[in-house]
Amino acid sequence: MTPSSPAGLGEPVLVSPLVRALPRRTRLAIAGARLAGATSRRCGLGGGGVIGGRVALKLDPRALERLGRGRTVVLVTGTNGKTTTALMLSRILTSLGPVAANADGANMPDGVLAALVAAPEAPLAVLEVDENYVSEVATQLRPACLVLLNLSRDQLDRVGEVRATERELRAVVSRLPGTTVVANCDDPLVASAALACADPVWVGAGQGWHGDALACARCGQAMTHEGVDWRCTCGLARPYPRWTLEGDRLGLPGSGSVPLGLGLPGRANAANAAMAVAAAVRLGVPEETAIERVRSIDAVAGRYRRARVAGHSVRLLLAKNPAGWRETLRLLEPYTPVVIAVNSREADGRDMSWLWDVPFELLAGRPVVAAGERATDLAVRLTYAEVQHTVARDPLAAVGSLAGESVELVANYTAFRGLKQRFGDG
Amino acid sequence: MGDSAVRIGLVLPDVLGTYSDSGNATVLCRRLVWREIPAAVTEIHYGEPVPSSLDLYLLGGGEDEAQSLAADHLRSHPGIQRAAARGAVVFGVCAGLQLLSTGFLTSGGVRHEGLGLLDAETSPGKRRAVGEVLVQAASGLGVEPLTGFENHLGLTALGEGSRPLGRVLAGTGNGDGTDGAVTGRVLATYLHGPVLARNPALADLLLGWVLGAPPAALPLDEVSTLRAERLRAVKGGHRA
Numbered sequence: 260m261t262p263s264s265p266a267g268l269g270e271p272v273l274v275s276p277l278v279r280a281l282p283r284r285t286r287l288a289i290a291g292a293r294l295a296g297a298t299s300r301r302c303g304l305g306g307g308g309v310i311g312g313r314v315a316l317k318l319d320p321r322a323l324e325r326l327g328r329g330r331t332v333v334l335v336t337g338t339n340g341k342t343t344t345a346l347m348l349s350r351i352l353t354s355l356g357p358v359a360a361n362a363d364g365a366n367m368p369d370g371v372l373a374a375l376v377a378a379p380e381a382p383l384a385v386l387e388v389d390e391n392y393v394s395e396v397a398t399q400l401r402p403a404c405l406v407l408l409n410l411s412r413d414q415l416d417r418v419g420e421v422r423a424t425e426r427e428l429r430a431v432v433s434r435l436p437g438t439t440v441v442a443n444c445d446d447p448l449v450a451s452a453a454l455a456c457a458d459p460v461w462v463g464a465g466q467g468w469h470g471d472a473l474a475c476a477r478c479g480q481a482m483t484h485e486g487v488d489w490r491c492t493c494g495l496a497r498p499y500p501r502w503t504l505e506g507d508r509l510g511l512p513g514s515g516s517v518p519l520g521l522g523l524p525g526r527a528n529a530a531n532a533a534m535a536v537a538a539a540v541r542l543g544v545p546e547e548t549a550i551e552r553v554r555s556i557d558a559v560a561g562r563y564r565r566a567r568v569a570g571h572s573v574r575l576l577l578a579k580n581p582a583g584w585r586e587t588l589r590l591l592e593p594y595t596p597v598v599i600a601v602n603s604r605e606a607d608g609r610d611m612s613w614l615w616d617v618p619f620e621l622l623a624g625r626p627v628v629a630a631g632e633r634a635t636d637l638a639v640r641l642t643y644a645e646v647q648h649t650v651a652r653d654p655l656a657a658v659g660s661l662a663g664e665s666v667e668l669v670a671n672y673t674a675f676r677g678l679k680q681r682f683g684d685g
Numbered sequence: 686m687g688d689s690a691v692r693i694g695l696v697l698p699d700v701l702g703t704y705s706d707s708g709n710a711t712v713l714c715r716r717l718v719w720r721e722i723p724a725a726v727t728e729i730h731y732g733e734p735v736p737s738s739l740d741l742y743l744l745g746g747g748e749d750e751a752q753s754l755a756a757d758h759l760r761s762h763p764g765i766q767r768a769a770a771r772g773a774v775v776f777g778v779c780a781g782l783q784l785l786s787t788g789f790l791t792s793g794g795v796r797h798e799g800l801g802l803l804d805a806e807t808s809p810g811k812r813r814a815v816g817e818v819l820v821q822a823a824s825g826l827g828v829e830p831l832t833g834f835e836n837h838l839g840l841t842a843l844g845e846g847s848r849p850l851g852r853v854l855a856g857t858g859n860g861d862g863t864d865g866a867v868t869g870r871v872l873a874t875y876l877h878g879p880v881l882a883r884n885p886a887l888a889d890l891l892l893g894w895v896l897g898a899p900p901a902a903l904p905l906d907e908v909s910t911l912r913a914e915r916l917r918a919v920k921g922g923h924r925a
């Protein structure tokens with residue numbers, strides 16, 4: 260991916276009116292960030308944004324607050340769909356003016372800061388934030404709008420308690436009375452957090468995964484689910500949504516519904532679109548404009564796009580956790596050969612147990628290759644799923660081993676990142 | 686399914702499934718079916734009665750609140766306790782280990798009564814034990830070294846009525862150099878992964894108890910390769 264701020268070493272540091280108003284310490288921090296970012300890019304160490312952001316936060320710990328001041332900021336968080344929803348929102352909000360965005364998915368404070376540094380004059384900012392950093396980022400940026408997508412367990416061994424995340428989000432929401440919260444009311448954990456806001460915009464965006472939400476977030480008792488409704492004896496219950504996703508149709512506030520007709524596949528992306536449209540309309544974009552702009556998106560940060568690899572047309576898909584894998588396996592073209600690439604580095608989570616929460620049984624009846632650094636763990640899972648497969652640790656060699664034109668390549672986080680780099684899109 | 690089918694109970698998968706524990710049921714079921722022994726998995730959900738008629742019960746991992754819910758439910762519907770009394774096999778992992786024991790303290794300091802099938806008490810430790818584990822199984826069980834992944838805060842002390850599943854060679858386990866607990870045909874461990882996918886000998890030990898004799902050999906190349914990889918990783922010092 261091309262870095263969005265091409266400010267290279269030796270170029271004059273761009274000083275916008277906004278930047279000029281900043282304290283010297285913050286200006287220095289920004290200059291430091293640009294320098295570090297450019298050096299990192301020149302040395303081939305990647306986009307450079309994150310290292311730049313890290314440098315800036317060292318030089319001025321309040322840089323985030325200062326760089327966000329005077330802008331309309333939207334934060335997007337949740338376990339799945341952050342990058343896609345943020346892309347949708349920035350595509351929509353561009354109709355109002357220039358938008359600063361961390362489209363590279365660098366969603367910790369340093370990545371967020373880098374996005375603001377890269378677009379100092381943009382009056383709008385759409386930033387995806389890792390759910391465990393929302394408190395820190397939102398406290399400094401005081402966003403106009405906070406979009407809460409869903410909460411389910413991500414990496415088992417790193418963060419663990421999704422409930423602790425919910426409590427933290429709830430606390431942030433109650434500390435920010437001026438922030439509009441747009442929340443998925445079909446996710447009980449999200450709803451519990453959003454209820455700390457006086458007047459949230461509820462979206463019935465659906466939930467594919469109930470595994471982490473049986474015990475009530477508020478009182479720990481067992482909740483009951485009936486159709487789309489869920490409730491607890493303590494009073495926590497599904498709020499009535501303003502916007503409702505029904506298959507591919509989006510039910511509008513008031514009455515009526517429109518077909519979404521997205522360029523991106525799958526139920527999860529329809530949910531992301533519903534959330535993005537609801538947030539954009541709340542920020543003043545007309546409904547039709549919002550929906551039209553969301554339709555035009557057909558790739559997200561290298562996902563869903565096709566690449567020529569070893570004589571095949573390969574579609575690259577990312578899945579990071581059981582909920583994401585369930586959605587992604589449903590998107591696969593029938594009968595098309597599949598390569599599954601899984602690693603277990605720090606960013607993926609070291610624990611591979613999640614493989615057993617994914618219905619790999621769905622892959623039976625087509626050629627399957629297990630790849631990635633933990634290909635053996637996957638091969639054992641596929642064996643017990645009675646899915647015929649071969650093993651080739653290198654994902655590109657795995658693609659090369661297949662016959663036929665089209666290949667679906669599904670990878671988890673670091674495996675996906677590695678592939679994007681090898682496709683010349685890193 | 687005829688009377689000869691082995692009936693496996695997956696206990697509260699909606700509450701105790703944090704470490705993808707249904708994988709253990711998948712493994713046991715396939716290992717029976719591949720040997721042409723009929724098998725069926727019954728999911729016992731929260732709020733439903735717990736049957737006492739099954740042959741083997743599996744309890745998995747869960748966070749504090751979920752574990753407390755499970756303890757209440759399983760004490761008020763004592764199907765597992767009745768089944769164990771007539772010799773059914775019970776296997777617990779992580780929270781499952783704590784639930785099967787006499788009692789456990791959650792991190793909030795509240796003690797919950799367990800099912801009392803294992804003589805063990807658990808209290809929260811200072812920091813989470815997270816990473817790859819290697820356990821030398823107790824002699825007499827006749828199983829190879831156990832490989833798995835652990836992620837828990839609990840420190841478990843065994844009483845006279847249970848003996849450890851084995852000795853920890855790498856990792857934390859119970860926190861005193863041992864892992865797990867065994868009393869009769871009730872067996873539990875801190876290892877997930879799922880542990881039966883990584884340790885076919887342990888899976889077959891449980892199945893042998895149900896069948897009354899050790900099942901026929903079932904070599905799987907993928908599993909042997911995985912075991913070799915995981916043993917190498919833990920010996921190379923990459924515990925996480």
Ligand SMILES: [Zn+2]
Pocket residue numbers: 475476477478479480491492493494495
């Ligand atoms: Zn409640």
